[in-house]
Amino acid sequence: MKKLTLRLSGMAVLFFFIFTLSVSGQTRLEKELQQLAKTYPITFKKMPVDSFFTEKYLIEFKEPLDHNHPNGKTFTQRIFLSNKGLDKPVVFVTEGYWANYAANPKYVNELCPILNANQIVLEHRFFPPSAPDSLDWRYLTVQQAAADDHAVVEMLKHIYHGKWLSTGISKGGQTCMIYRYFYPDDVTASVPYVAPLNFSITDRRINMFLDSVGTPACRKAVFNFQKELISHRNKYLPYFKQEAKAKGYTYSRIGWEKAFDLMVFEFRFAFWQWGKARCDAIPMTPDNPMKMVKYWDKVADFSWVSDQGIKRFEPFFYEAMKQMGMYGYNIAPFKQWTVFKHNPNFNFTLPKGTKPGFDPSVMDSVDCFIRHKAHNMMFLVGGDDPWGSTSVNLTYQNNLVKFVKPGGSHLTRINNLPPAMKKRAISILKKWMGEMPDSAQ
Known part of the structure; x- marks a missing residue:
């Protein structure tokens, strides 16, 4: 009996050691996500990641289909979180379409190395699989999409307490501008790329x-x-x-x-x-x-x-x-x-059975907000890109800047700007995000 007791005690110690090793093997981010899951309707799983980030997770977040009635129907929205460090800034990509590309271990938004930042990519609502089972088109509005963005930022700010920058390309850039209009204090800065601001269905x-x-x-x-x-x-x-x-x-x-x-x-x-x-x-x-x-x-x-x-x-x-x-x-x-x-x-x-009619009021409001009230926004435009013709016209009164790449296309990015323009863009971003004093510009 004594030998059996000793054997059981030894096994208990072994199991305790294995359990402790398992828990201690968790990263700080993983623990933070587990805590978050106790409050928010999320699940998450680890994904492979390339060398720039330390770890990566796919988060599935149950969002209200109608943010005006948060206790009603929901849908699952995909979030791709790539971690650089909990004390680092965040680049938040407001996707306008699918975010399949963000599953690639090698995907790094160009702003992340510039700012040494974490990366969060949110797939746009109604683009599968971030879509409800039954597409009720009444709930595909820019207001609802902006509320999705806000909900994700509000949730993940429990983990990342530093400065946030929102960004997006093309329709994602439109999403970025609209999100900033509805929630101007969520982020420190915004960088919409090649983003049109249209005022009719045939601008x-x-x-x-x-x-x-x-x-x-x-x-x-x-x-x-x-x-x-x-x-x-x-x-x-x-x-x-x-x-x-x-x-x-x-x-x-x-x-x-x-x-x-x-x-x-x-x-x-x-x-x-x-x-x-x-x-x-x-x-x-x-x-x-x-x-x-x-x-x-x-x-x-x-x-x-x-x-x-x-x-x-x-x-x-x-x-x-x-x-x-x-x-x-x-x-x-x-x-x-x-x-x-x-x-x-x-x-x-248009989807069969829908006749929404065009309402320019939100785009008019976004335009007015950007030109007269917004701050810390950088716009990238290709000089030969037709979408550039409907890009925002700035008043240059509110700490905004617009870079138009000569001969540039819809593929215009900071990293392919002319050298002097690229240098200025990066210095401005670093100043906004607190990495560079005014005198360094």
Whole structure:
């Protein structure tokens, strides 16, 4: 009996040692998340991470579908948290779409190395899997999305007590601006990249910009390519159908003829937006129509107005047609060839059964807020990017700055700005986030 008692005592000591080792092996962040889970409806799991961050977690957070009625229906929203240190600042990415890229162990937002910061990426509501089982489109509003952002920041500030910076790219940049408007004191600074601030579903400033961007010779080359396609519709339409069908695209909402024309119109916008195509490389090979069509698809992307593309981007189109605005196409140069009688818009992309009607009031309010009340906001704009034509116009009275990269596209970032511009941008950010005194600028 004595030997058995000693054996049991030894096992108890061993189990205690293993348990203690297991607990002590937890990181401080992991313990903090466990404490957070006692108060907030979250689950979390560890993810692989690259060398810049120390650890990474996928957090699933049950958000109210309607923040005005927090005890009602909920949906699960994904948060990707990458830790640099609990005493470090936070870069909060207000995504406008999916956040699948943030699952990549190697993903590091460019602002994190600049500020030696933690990274938090929030997937936008209604973009799967951060979507309710049944899509009640009434609750896809910029107000509700901003409330999602606020809820996440409010929760994670229990862990990260330093300065926060919000940022986003394109629609994520729009989300960033709108979030700052509704919750101006949540973060210390904001950096919206290539973010439009549209005031209608067919903001005319974009077409005005496209009429003057680049050189006359380049604009002429773009127009000639479009003209060749649309003025010889019967020649190119079969090849358009062949290429689209090969990729599994259908156009039941508008039909092949209108889809053809819309993609011709889209070519000009996409050409300048991404800046990947060269004017002198635009093919003009009527004797090889498939070569023309493949190039057209490469630049404009035939999935754009396909049933499949619309379904994938349905939440984006809904928000654009409801509150965030969009662009349209000027058909005047193609009037004699197009099947459209009037300048088209993107209302045909709306989810079936919805007719939200466009309300510009929030964008007007965001614009007024940024120009007259906001502070510590930095805007990055590509000089040749059509979305830059609807970027915010600053009064330069409230510690705001806007960098326009000459010849830049929608891919404009701090790290690819001209050297002097990049140096100034970084010094301003470090000053805002408390890493650099005024005299260092």
